[in-house]
């Protein structure tokens with residue numbers, strides 16, 4: 529936070545300690561974490577799991593939410609590069625000129641140095657895969673950094689935030705251990721998927737993505753590309769074809785159909801549901817694991 533913004537924030541707090549802090553979040557996972565750490569915050573979220581977080585329309589309602597926010601919490605690593613700068617410009621809010629970016633606090637996988645993402649080249653993630661929220665270990669690292677940032681914004685809540693962080697981390701680590709035990713049958717299995725949305729999830733669970741339905745990152749599947757994938761997939765059928773909740777499932781269904789319908793299509797939510805209570809994040813991981821384990825059990829290894 530810049531020093532003038534800090535002075536402003538402190539001034540606001542001295543002037544009205546009981547005032548709730550308003551947080552603008554780009555994706556539901558950051559809204560869920562913010563609510564966990566600071567339940568009294570007024571939290572807005574710009575997207576939901578049915579929306580593509582790479583492409584968001586700068587609607588007047590979003591501009592107004594950002595204009596009134598004390599803090600903005602997003603993914604970063606260029607995930608929101610296509611829409612957040614325009615939103616910031618239109619909101620004209622000095623407090624959210626600098627955004628808390630989760631990607632600044634973890635090591636990203638699959639960086640592609642030299643790759644340039646343009647509206648024509650698709651969603652190329654040059655800095656690395658920004659969809660880091662699908663790794664529960666990375667979420668822990670972000671929680672740590674976000675707690676510090678929230679405490680900076682609301683200093684009189686510092687000890688309460690710290691207590692909630694410690695409590696969340698304890699619970700979350702226990703959940704990770706249980707998930708890792710449950711997910712053992714997934715290790716080494718292969719899947720086909722569209723985009724790198726679940727790249728961290730695959731890596732965490734030991735799954736191998738052997739095909740990407742996108743001909744180029746961020747580009748919709750084409751018949752020619754799917755046809756080219758088929759040869760390899762017929763030789764080594766994946767345990768499932770996975771698409772995100774915001775993607776058109778038809779190309780995945782076609783591909784699975786060509787593989788003889790023994791391969792299920794899984795539509796996984798790309799984010800937790802917004803405002804689904806304190807366990808939204810955990811319930812989302814449970815849901816993804818349930819779907820993957822079911823697919824693993826029903827398809828031959």
Ligand SMILES: [Zn+2]
Nearest residue numbers: 651653724725
């Ligand atoms: Zn992406």
